[in-house]
Amino acid sequence: AQKITQTQPGMFVQEKEAVTLDCTYDTSDPSYGLFWYKQPSSGEMIFLIYQGSYDQQNATEGRYSLNFQKARKSANLVISASQLGDSAMYFCAMREAPGSARQLTFGSGTQLTVLP
Amino acid sequence: GAVVSQHPSWVICKSGTSVKIECRSLDFQATTMFWYRQFPKQSLMLMATSNEGSKATYEQGVEKDKFLINHASLTLSTLTVTSAHPEDSSFYICSARVETSGLQETQYFGPGTRLLVL
Numbered sequence: 455a456q457k458i459t460q461t462q463p464g465m466f467v468q469e470k471e472a473v474t475l476d477c478t479y480d481t482s483d484p485s486y487g488l489f490w491y492k493q494p495s496s497g498e499m500i501f502l503i504y505q506g507s508y509d510q511q512n513a514t515e516g517r518y519s520l521n522f523q524k525a526r527k528s529a530n531l532v533i534s535a536s537q538l539g540d541s542a543m544y545f546c547a548m549r550e551a552p553g554s555a556r557q558l559t560f561g562s563g564t565q566l567t568v569l570p
Numbered sequence: 571g572a573v574v575s576q577h578p579s580w581v582i583c584k585s586g587t588s589v590k591i592e593c594r595s596l597d598f599q600a601t602t603m604f605w606y607r608q609f610p611k612q613s614l615m616l617m618a619t620s621n622e623g624s625k626a627t628y629e630q631g632v633e634k635d636k637f638l639i640n641h642a643s644l645t646l647s648t649l650t651v652t653s654a655h656p657e658d659s660s661f662y663i664c665s666a667r668v669e670t671s672g673l674q675e676t677q678y679f680g681p682g683t684r685l686l687v688l
Contacts, residue, residue: 491679497661499614499679545613557604558677560613 457481458546458561465566467536474521475531475564477546486550488529489558490520493543502544505529536568573597574666576680583654584688591649591683593664599644600666604677605637608661620647654687661685 459478467473479488490502505513505520513520521530533540546561573596583589593603601622606614618639619627626639636658638650647666651658665679 497663497682497684499663499665501676501678557616557619559616562613565611 457559458548460546460561460564462564463562465564466569467533467566468569469538470535472532472534473536473566475533475544475546475566477529477531477561479527479529479546479548481527481548481550483550486548488520488522489547489549490518490529490531491545491547491560492540493545493563495542499545503531533566538568538570541566541568574600574664574678574680576662576664576683578683579681580684580686582686582688585655586653589651589654589685591651591662591664591685593647593649593666593680595645595666595678598666598668600647600668601644602667603641603647604665604667605639605647605649606663606665608663608682610661614663617649651685654685656687659685659687 457480461476465473486507488505492500492502503513503515503518503520505522512522517534519532521532529546543563543565545563547558549558575594575596577592581589603620605617607617608614616629617632617637618629620639620641622641622644628634636652638652641647649662661682661684663679663682665677668676
């Protein structure tokens, strides 16, 4: 079963508008962390934002905010005031507590295109 | 923030040759490094977890004799694609974990290596 699901292969947004990228996850572990990464065409993975399963408030980092709905197991990324430089692939990822490696599991990604 | 480098950034090789990719943590020590593989327009797939001083842990379906991983020091892990074939052409990304407690451990990614096997 997919642990991280991103249902939007591609999204378009007008410059300066807000956009929401969807992410749902599946875990039976009460302790987990959720991450969003941005991957521009150059290939580098850029960390954007983190949300812990026990965090009471939604995470925010500048223009990025995470709409965390624990009961629905969703962790959508909201980008406000989109800029042309936001055009990239966006990945949602999860880290679960069990296991010493605690590796990240990635979703399939959403290609965001910001239109001028 | 912490920096992870990869070398080479891209490589073209003939089928049957071996290719070594280096991953270095430049300003921190990483007891654990991860190797990912990414095909165009697809997600990152974890290949193996590399632990300093011990054998790598490979994910199911990844041939350990094909993808040799060595983590000889706290700042260097290498991935060697042995007897590369065209189907091994891909984008290989390493990442290094900064050891902290809790789930918010930051995982820094290298810039990736594009491999093209002719």
